[in-house]
Amino acid sequence: MNKLKKSAKLLLLVGLTSILWSCRKDDGIVPEEQEQLPGQTITAVNGLYVLNEGNWGAGRASLDYYDYASGIYRRNIHGQINPDATLGLGDVGNDIKIYGSKMYIVVNGSNKVEILNVKTAQKIGEVDLTNCRYVTFHKNKAYVTAYEGVVAVIDTASLKLETKINVGQQPEEMAVIGEKLYVANSGGYNAPNYERTISVIDLATNREIKKIDVGINLHRLRVDQYGDIYVTSRGDYGAVKSAIYVVDSKTETVKKKLDIEVSNFVIDKDFAYVISTAWSNATQSETISYGKINVKDETILSGGFITDGTQADITKPYGIAVDPLSSDIYVTDARDYVTPGTLNCYDKTGKRKFSVTTGDIPAHLVFYTK
């Protein structure tokens, strides 16, 4: 009996001391990680910033940098460079662009545009904007779309919000041609009554002067060197499939509809590179495709842009960019959205040069040029 009592006491004692005061690491900064990749021929491009969205509500937006000269890929640099930024970069990094010496990151879930020094990635400022989506620039102003149906105008010197221009419902990407801003309206909150227009804004008066009827649920908007606007329609995720519309900016009318499924694309010189993930409820499967368009005569070219079969390693193509000088193509893989993705680099003939692990949902790429 005594033995039992003793062992019970001992058990309690062990329990008490071992688990009650177990160690709890100090809160700390998660340091960046580095990986050696092949270097690139030095051109006007210094390197490539990769913005990882991070899953909704996770507060896991993160920033990576691929340095061309050294070939070093630096993962998760924002936290270490900006340890005093409360809760880091934020929730869902939705866009990244560079204007002058500043880099603008639109953080959708954190309702802010964060401004960094492009060279050091040090935080310079922050502009609050609810449900902000994408950014573009013109004459020392940054234009940012926000789902409340506006384009916010931010002065790039003072970093102050100056005004908001009313556009359509849930506006997405934009582009400037001349003194006009073209905004793709989605109306995503109004399914099935999606928007189907591009808002045209006169930048002299900051007013919407026209709406161009295009197609439902518009999203991506890019401009080629011939003054044509390429805008994507997401479709309705059911019977209406995604497509690209070509809008002539001189006549401001739809010139052509390209029946190619699209989730993201980029235009480099005479070519548009298209990635697409199409989900079919009927077959319960998704079809991933890589397409190429000749923007000079607006024709879909046969075959994709990855030629060595390595696209099989990509689960979910998500972000895309083309180096303006080398014409190397970068495609990110968001994989299952909840684990780190990859950045894949292909040369202009479509052969893979390297693949590297990124943060969660690598999505938006911007070249840092001299």
Next chain:
Amino acid sequence: MYKNKNAHFGFFCSFMACLCPLVLSAQTDTIKIEQLKEVQIKANRLLQLQSSATPVQLLFGNELKRMNSLSVADAIRYFSGVQIKDYGGIGGLKTINVRSMGSNHTAVFYDGVQLGNAQNGQIDLGRYSLDNIEEISLYSGQKNDLLMPARGFASASSLYLKTPFPKFEVGKSRNVRLSLKAGSFGLLNPAFNFDQKIGKLALNINAELTNANGKYKYRYTNSVYDTTVVRHNADIFSKRVEGALYGVTADSSKWHVKIYNYNSERGIPGAIVANKYDFTQRQWDDNFFVQSSFQSRTDKKYQILANIKYAYDYTRYLDPDRVSLAGPLNNKYTQQEWYFSLAQEYSLTNFWNVSLSTDYIRQGLDANLYDFAYPTRQTGLVAMVSKLHWPKFNVQANVLATFVNDEVESNIPAGNKAEYTPTVMASWKPFSEADFRVRAFYKSIFRMPTFNDLYYTFIGNSNLDPEYTNQYNLGLTYSKTIQNKNLVSFSVQTDGYFNKVRNKIVAVPTLTLFRWTMLNLDKVEIKGFETNIQTVWRFGEVNAQAKLNYTYEQALDKTPTGFSYNMQIPYIPLHSGSLTLAGDYKSFGLNYSYIYTGERYSQKANIPVNYVKPWYTHDLSLQYAFKQAKVNYRLATEINNLFNQYYDVVLNYPMPGRNFRITLIANFN
């Protein structure tokens, strides 16, 4: 804020003044008798635990009252093999995950009838107040009974919540209990319980109000930034009313009818991320059910247990931040359930019993969503059980047949499904003298995809298969009662288990971050070990209890196509445990509890950015019981999270730091 607190305190004082005469004289005799009764019941219940072929964990009576708990969710944190997914605060969603199989695999029963939720399979245990709960028991596998509804066989684990059956003192026909809780988060929680004997019937009415502003401080730091913020939009106002009528027929069969309504409005505080600390989302709930049960007398060769239930659940979710042309997002869901159950047991010989349980469930969901399916599900369950039992050995086997039919008004229905799943369990007592037992069970079961999994606009996937689990458990139990020593009794339960989850339903992105679909994709293998040690001590006039739980769990992602193969699944710590110490001296009671949850990962990849620190909290409570003018009072004060540790259970949903509660209960008849 301060004004508010004072107002509550003032109310509390006047409440006390109304009930307490000026001079307090403690009469400990009745308390002592109560304590002795409790010890006897406790001994009987412990014996039940020890002899069950499936692991059981139990909290009841005084032990439950003494704990620093407001809701069922608070109390079951002390169980082993359990993770509570807690979004924080009084109104935050709290669901149970047993042995890492996922919250949809635990069925929750309220007075023997399952709380159904075909919409999302979630039962928010934060909504079930302990004020009207007498006993909480958690069974891994299933309850070790033959005579129970077929739903009792139909989940990987079962949590039973039992309300008290009215008990009257000799010569008395009425009990009244008034209680008031007040404390941090602006909590004010009055409750009322009334029992009345009416001839051979017993009536119970129990009602409760919970009002809290839900505000508490939380802190995030990386050692450079250090932010302390007050949690906003975490307020709650809820009303709960229950009524029950209990009766006994001429042939000693028992029946009861129960009616229940819970009505609440609450703020939905979201994930705390950079630059976002305030939220506007609101939710309204109205949960109503009426259920009735009939059980024939238990000493007959042939016994029956019949249950019937109707449930109506309404939820409204408002998101003022998400504005479309039709206005802010304002979703309304109405769920209805009809339930009929008949269980029959027959003793073939003195060592062989068989039973047959048949359930029929009809569930429907309406919602004001675009392109909504309006699904209706009919489920038929048939459980056939055979049990052989001798004093030293018993073995039970059952087969559960499940037939499901889904119909929808638009889109594609999931159609018909038929599944047949077995369970085998055995318990063996190898020695005559020592109360030592070996137990084992195997159970194969599944959960049906929920209406959200199948039909949620854009996201649902009607081709989903059920999500299957296979459980293997081997355990030992030992208990010993000692005469005339400080250590009065000692008992230990220890189990090792291996669980497999396949066809796990997960959300998978399709086009963008805003477009997901549901797929049967993941596979998980869980190897666990849990142990519970309970001891009862007596030192002169001090009665004490010590309880230790420990769980080790390796829950690995075995999805062949995934990116996290062989990594620990999110939110499952390798080590977790709890310790409870309780002591009674005369009219005083003291309770200390400690919970430890080890390091975890918040996402699938086991990498530094996903690392979540361990958390551990110390809770303390002190009770004092006294009697004055035929009224029994109990006064309790609690300090929770004594060392003010800031932590998240779910990433970015901060938990409260140190908080306080004071309770006054008055019982009279």
